[in-house]
Amino acid sequence: MPLFEYVCKKCSHQFEALVMGTTNPTCPSCQSKKLEKQLSVFAVSSRGGNDAPREAAAPCGTCGDPRGPGACALN
Ligand SMILES: [Zn+2]
Secondary structure (H helix, E strand, C coil): EEEEEEEEEECCCEEEEEEECCCCCCCCCCCCCCCECCCCCCCCCCCCCCCCHHHCCCCCCCCCCCCCCCCHHHH
């Protein structure tokens, strides 16, 4: 679904709107239709979380040693 970010030219309210077909969104703050469409909003809001590697707490990947990765090589 096309999700666009708009800035209201009347009250400067910023919001995101799903645009279906040819319907024009209105400002949720003042109901104005004088909006400026913002570009390049792709996946901006979904960034920020970092996927830390989880292998550190897992048993040794090669031999299953419960002491941790590489523990089997310390013998
Ligand atoms: Zn507005």
